[in-house]
Amino acid sequence: MRPGANWKLILQTILMALVSPGTRIRFAASKTDGQMDSSPSRALLLAFGHPVVDQYLACKVRAAQIASIARLTPLTILANIVNVVVVTPVLALVLPLPYVLGWVIAVLSLMALTAIKWFLAKRSPVELASRRALSAALRHATVLSALWAVVPIVAFASGNLNGIWIASCITTGMICGGGFALATVPQAAFRWVAILYVATVVALVIDQGVMMWPLLFLLTSYAFVVIGSTTAAGWLFASHFLAEAELEKHSELIALLLNEFEETSSDWIWEANSAGNFRNVSDRFLHASGRSRSELHAMRMVDLAYSLDEDEARDAVAKLEEAIGLQKSFREMIIGLTVNGEERWWSLAARPIYDDHGSFAGYRGVASDITEPRRANALASHLADHDSLTGIGNRSWFLKQAESMLEEQARTGQNTLTLFLIDLDNFKVVNDTSGHPAGDELLRQVADRFTAISEGRTALARFGGDEFAALGRFVSDQAASAFAEELVSVTRKPFRIGRRDFAIGSTVGFTRLRDKGDTVDDLMRKADIALYKAKESGRGRALAFESDMEREVRERRELEADLREAFEYGRLSVEFQPIVDSRSGKVVSSEVLVRWFHPTRGEVTPNTFIPIAEHAGLILPLGNWVLRKACAAAAQCPELESVAVNLSPVQFMDPNLVGHITSVLDETGFPPERLVLEITESVFLRDFGSAPDKLEKLRDLGIKISLDDFGTGYSSLSYLRQYKFDKIKIDKSFVDEIGERSDGLAIISAVIALAHNLGLEVTAEGVERQFQVEALRTLGCDTLQGYYFGKPHANPMKITQVSSEDWEDRSPSTAPQNSLEPQQVPGKKSSAS
Template identity: 75%
Template sequence: MRFSAHWKLVLLTIGRAFLSTGRTVQGELKDRTVTPTGQQDSNQIRAFLLSFGYPVVEEDVARKVRAAQIASIARLTPFTVLANLINAIVIVPVFLGILPSVVVFGWLAAVVGLLTLTTSKWISASRSPIESASRRALDKAVSHATIFSALWAVVPIAAFSTGDANAIWIASCVTTGMICGGGFALATVPQAAIRWVAIIFIASAVSLSIDPSASTWPLLFLLSSYGVVIVCSVASAGWLFASHFLAEAELEHRGELIALLLNEFEEKASDWIWEADSQGTLRNISERFVHASGRTQDELETLRMVDLAYSLDETEARDVVGELEEALELQKTFRDRVIGVDVKGEERWWSLSARPVYDDHGSFAGYRGVASDITETRRANALVSHLAEHDSLTGIGNRSWFLKQAEQLLEEQAKTGRTTLTLFLIDLDNFKVVNDTSGHPAGDELLQQVASRFSAISEGRTVLARFGGDEFAALGQFVSDQAASAFAEELVNVTRKPFRIGRRDFAIGATVGFTRLRDDADTVDDLMRKADIALYKAKESGRGRALAFEADMEREVRERREMEADLREAFEYGKLATEFQPIVDARTGKVVSSEVLVRWYHPTRGEIGPDTFIPIAEHAGLILPLGNWVLKRACAAAAQCPELNSIAVNLSPVQFMDPNLVEQVTAVLAETGFPPERLVLEITESVFLKDFGTASTKLAKLRELGIRIALDDFGTGYSSLSYLRQYKFDKIKIDKSFVDEIGERSDGLAIISAVIALAHNLGLEVTAEGVERKFQVDALRTLGCDTMQGYYFGKPNANPMKITDVATEDWDQPVSEETSPVAGLLKPAG
C-alpha cells in the first residue's frame, strides 16, 4: 500500500488501535475506505483496516481472517511461554535483593498464572484447529496482550526506582527484548502488538525520567525510534497478512463463481463442453452433449468428433471435415471450426473451439473445448442474406444482387474475349392506373404475376431482378442482335396478355430498352446507361415496344443534357424573354387580349421554340419556377396596359399537377395587383390524362377567383367532347392545324364550323389560332368565330402596349356569300 497517499488514515488507525477496538468504520475512516486511486488501492485499504479488526468485508471472510490471526499467534505460544519463563527466572533473583519478596513473588505468581492460562488455551486449540473466530475472540487476544504487557511494564519502573545498577542493566535488556520479541510475535494482530509495544515503551520512558541524567535523553531518543520502527513493521506485517487472506478469499469466490458459470453453461441448450483423449475418442460426455447429438452416451464414447462431422452427407459439411482433421492432427488450439452433424435425420451445424491438453509429463492427452449449436444462427443469416439480395415482394433478385451478378458476368466476358452480354431494362406501362383504381394490394399482386411471367421466359437464359416500383432488369448472353431483340420482344409480348387480379382483368404492357456489350472497355455502369437511354427513347416513341441502343441515341441524349444545362443557365441569369401576341375581336377588329409567349434566344443555336425547350424544362424540373416567372411577368406587364381586356398564359401539365397551383396564382395576382377577371389560363387535354382526380377541384377554385379557363389545342386529342361536358371552361381555342386547312380541305372547314356551333351552344367563347391570311380571317368571321390570333395581326412583341394597333381597313364591310371561302358550306343543302 502507498503510505504516502494514505498516511492520515494509517496514523489515525494506529492511534486508535491503542485507545479502542475497531468495531465500526466511523467518520473519517469510512470516508477514506473509497479512494480515487482505483480498485487496487481500495482493496489494500480494506486489508489494512481488516488487520486492525474493522468490519470492512463480509462477516464470513472477516471470521476466517481473525481465526488466521489468532492461529498465527497460537503457533508461537510455546516459544513465547518459554521466553517469558526465562526472563522471569533472570529477573526474580535480582529483584529479591532490592524489593520485598512479597512483591516479587506476587508479580511472579501473576506472570506464571497468565502463562499457565495461555498454555492451557493453546493445548485446547491445538486439538481442534481454529477455522472461524468472532470479534470477541480477537478482543480477548488484544486484552490478553494488554495485561501481559502491563505486568512486564513493572520491571523497568521497579529497577529504575531502586537505583540499583545491576537491576537497571538486567531490566533494560529484558525490556528491550520484550518490546521487540512481543511486537513481532503479535504482529498478525496489529492492535495487540501496538498495545504491547506502547505500554512497555511508556513504562520505559517513565523509568528513564525517574533518574534524569545526561545520558537519559539519548536513551529516550533511541527507545522512541525503536518503538516507531517496531510499530510500523507491525502495521505492515498485519496488512500483508490480511492482504494474503483477502486474496485467497477472492480466489475462492472467483472459483465458486466460475464453477457456477460452468454449471449454468452446461445447462444451456446450445452450448456444451466436450473432451477427447489422445486418440480423438470422446470422453466425459455431458448430458447436454448427449441431447445435442441425438445419440446415447455409450454411442458417443465410441466416436470421434470427426466421425460426427462425417455423419452429414452434405457438400459444405464434407468440405469442412478436412479442416477439422488437420487441426486435430496438428495438436494446436483452434476456434470456431464449423461442422455439420446429422441429428436424427435433421441437419445441424456446430461451432467447435478447443485447446490441446497435456499430462504431468508434458505428453499430449487429448482436447478440451466448447461446442455450440449454431443452426438457428446460420438459418437466420441465410435468411438475412436472401432478403439482402432478393426483392421481398416478388422473390426475384434486387438491384444490389443484379449489379454484383453483372460484374461477375462482365469479368467472365473479359477473360474469354466474348461480347455476348446483353442488358435489358423493362418498365411497365400503365402500372399507376392499377394502383390508383384498385389500390396497392392489387398493384403488388400484379408485380408478382409480372415477375412470374418474366421468370418463366428468363429461366436458363438471363438473370432477372426488380429494381423497384415497376422497373425490372434482365441480363444474359445472346449470340446475335436478332436473338437479343427476340428476347426483348418476348418480354413485351408476355405483358400484353391480361392479368387477372380478383375479378378484374388488367392490360398494362411493357417498354424495353436493351444494349449488347460492344466495347471491351464498357463497365456495368456503361451498359446500364446505354440501356436506360434506349428505354427512354422507346418510351418517347410510344411505349409498348422494345428498342436497342444505338450510338445516335447517346448523341441525342448528350445534346439534350447540354441544352438542359443551357436552359438552366438561361433561366438563372435572366436570358429568357416574354412576348405578347395580339388576340383580335372578330367583330370589331380591335385587340382585346394577348397570349404570353416565352422566347429563348440561344447564343449559338439561335432561337429555340417552346415546343423544344418546354419538354426539357419539364424533364429537368424547371417548369414550375419557369411557369411562375412567366405568370408574374405577364401579369405585371398587362397591369400597365388597361387597353387589353385580358391576358392569356399557358399552363403546362406539370404546373397543373402542382398541388400549390391555386395558392401560387393567388400570390402572383396579389403581388402584381392584376385583377383575376383579366387573367385567362390556358390548359391542354393532356392535363386530364395526368391529373384526373383533382382537375375539377382546381378548375373550380380558379374560376371562383374570377380567373377564366381556356381549353387549348381543341380537337387534337381524343376525348375533347367529354371534357367539355365534365369540366367548366370559359373558352376553347381551335388548333392552328384546322385553320391551315381553310381553303384546302372542306372537311376541315366543316369541323371548324361544328366546333364553333358546339361552343356557342355551350356558352363558350371561341378563339382561332394561327391565322395568317386574309381569306382565313373572312372565313372565321363568317363562321362566327369570336376572336382570332396569328401573324396576320402582327408579330409578338415584348411590350404589350405596342400590339394594340392592328390594321382594320374594310373590317366593317360584311363578307359576301359569293366571295367568302365558306360560301359552299353556308348554302343550305338541296
C-alpha cells in the same frame, strides 16, 4: 495513460496537492456518474485520494497506500536517527543547547510514536482505511519535514562551512529519500518535498553566496524530478488496484455468465470420453439432438454428423474426424445433422482433457445451434443480389455479372455482348388507379414473362421501379434486335390482376459491344441514350443505339447549358398573342409566349427548349419568372380582360404551386380574376392524386382554368366530367383542317356544342385565314387566337387593336352564342379595338 493525453488533469491534480491537499477536483473529463472517462485518469485521481471509485475500493486503496509506507517504517526510523546523530553536533555549534535538545527530543519522540503505530499495525493489519487515515499520514509528513526544515536554515544562517555542507547533504537526501518513501501517498510526498524545498530556498537566500543560483537551480530540478517520480509511482500503484478490481469484476461476470449459460437454452456443454462416446449428457443436449439419453451415450459426435446426407455436411465430418483423431482443440467447427427429420446445423468448439496421469480422457466443449442464423445469412446473401419483390437479380448483381462477362469478352476477343434497358409504359397509371399492391403484382408478372424468354439467353435484373435490364451474347444485330422485340411484344399482352386486365407495354433501348475499350458504364450510357430516343419517338418499341444518337444527346446537353445561361443572364423574353372575341372582334385576352433568341442558333421554339427545361429541372424557376413577367405587364394594361399563362405538367406537380401563384399575384398586384392558367391532359397522367385539390384551390382564388390542346389526348371527355374547367382550347390541328376535311368542321362543331352545354367557353387557336374566322364564328366559337389577328408583341398595349380585319364593316354572326355570356343589346354593334 500518456502524459500528453491529459496534461491539464495532471497539472491540476499536482497543483491542488501542493496548494490544498484533500480538495476535490472537478474536471470536465468526468462522467455524470462521477466516474472518469478512462481508467488512467481515474487511477491518477485515486492516487491523490479523490473519490472517483466506489467507497469500498477507495478504502481498500487507501489501506494499501498506508501499508506500503508502513513497510518502510523501520528504515525511515533508522535513517532519521542516524541523521539526528550527525546533525546534532552541527546545531550545537550555532544554537543554544536547550534549543538543540528540544529539537532532538521532538524528532526522537515522533520516531517513537511512529514505531508504536507501526508495531500495532503489524499485529492487526488494516484492510480498509478512511480519508482520515490519509490525513494523519499527511500531518505526520508535515510535522517531520518541518522539523528537518530547521537544519538548512540554521546551518546557512550560521555561515559555518562544515555545517552548510552537512546540512546540504542531509537535506538533499531527505528530499529524495522521503519523497520516494511516501510515493504511494503523493499528497504526503508533495508536502514533504515542498517544506524542505522552501526551507532550503530560504537558507540559500539568507546565505547570499556566490553559488546561490546554481544551487537553487539544482535544488529545483531535484524537486521536480522527485515530484514527477512520486506522481508516477502513486499513479502506477493506484492503477494496479484498479486493474485488480476490474479483473475481479470480470471474474464475477464470467462466473455469472457460465451459470446462465448452463441454464439457458441457447448453447450447451458436451463431453465425450476417450472412445468418443458422449457422457454427462445435459437436458439441453437431449432437447437439441432430438434423441434419448441412452441413444446419445451410445453415439459419438461424428455419428451425429453422419446423419445428414449433404455434400457440405460430409466435408464437415471429415474435418471433425481428423481433429478428434489427432486429439487437437478445435473451434467453430460446423456440422450438419438431422433432428426429428429436420436439417439442423451446429457450431462446435472443444479441447481435449487429460487425467491425473496425463493420459487422454476425451473432450469437453460447447455446441450451439446456428441453423436460424445460417438461414438468415443465406437469405441476406440472396437479397443482396436479388430483387426482393420479383426474385430476379438486382442492380448490384447485374453490374457484377456485366463486369465478369465483359472481362470474358476481352479474353476471348469476342464482341457479342448486348445490353438491354427496359422501361414499362403507363405503369404509374396502374399504381394510381389500382394501388401499389396491384403495381407490385404487375411487376412480378412482368418479371416472370421476362424470365421465361431470357432463361438461358441473358442475365435479367430489375433496377428499381419499372426499370429492368438484360445482358446476353448475341451473334448478330438481327438476333439482338429480335430479342428486344420479344421483350416489347411480351408486355403487350394484357396482365390479369384480380378481376381486371391491364395493358401497359414497354420500351427498350439496347446496344451491342462495338468498341473493345468500352466499359460497363459505356454500355449503360449508350443503352440509356437509345432508351431515351425510343421514348421520345413514341414508346412501345425497341431501338438500337446509333452513334448519331450520342451526337444528339451532346447537342441537347449543350442546348441545356445555353438555356441555363440565357435564363440566368435575362436573355429570355415574353410576348403576348391577342385573343379576340369572335362576335365583336375586340381583343379580350392574350396568351403569354416565351421567346428565346440564341446568338448562333437563331430563334429556338418553346417546343424545343421547354422539354429541355423540364428535364434539367429549370422549368419551375422559369415558369415562375414567366408568370411574374406576364402579371406585371398585364397589370399595366386594363384593356385586357384576362391573360393566359401555360403551366407545364412539371409545374403542376409542384406541391407549392398554389403558394407560388398567390405570391406572384400579391407581388404584382394583378387580380386573380384576370388570370387564366392553361394546362394539358398530360398533367392528369402525371399527377392523378393531387390534381382535383390544386384545381379547386386555384378556382377558389378566382383564377380561371383552361384545358389546352383539347381533343388531341386519350381521355379528354372523362376529364371534362371529372374536373371543373372554365375554358377549353381547340387544338390548331383541327383548325388547320377547316376547308380541307369536312370531318374537321364536324369535330369542331361537336366540341363547341359539348363545351357550351357544359357551360364552358371555347377558344380556337392557330387561326391564320379569313375563311377559318368565318367558319369558327358560324359554329359559335367564343374567342379566336392566331396570326390572323396580329403577331405576338412584348408590350400587351400593342396588341389591343386588330389591324388585319375591320370587324365593324361585317354583319354580326348568326352563330349561336355561349349561354354563359350576356346577350348584346339590340341595335348596338360591338366596338372594335
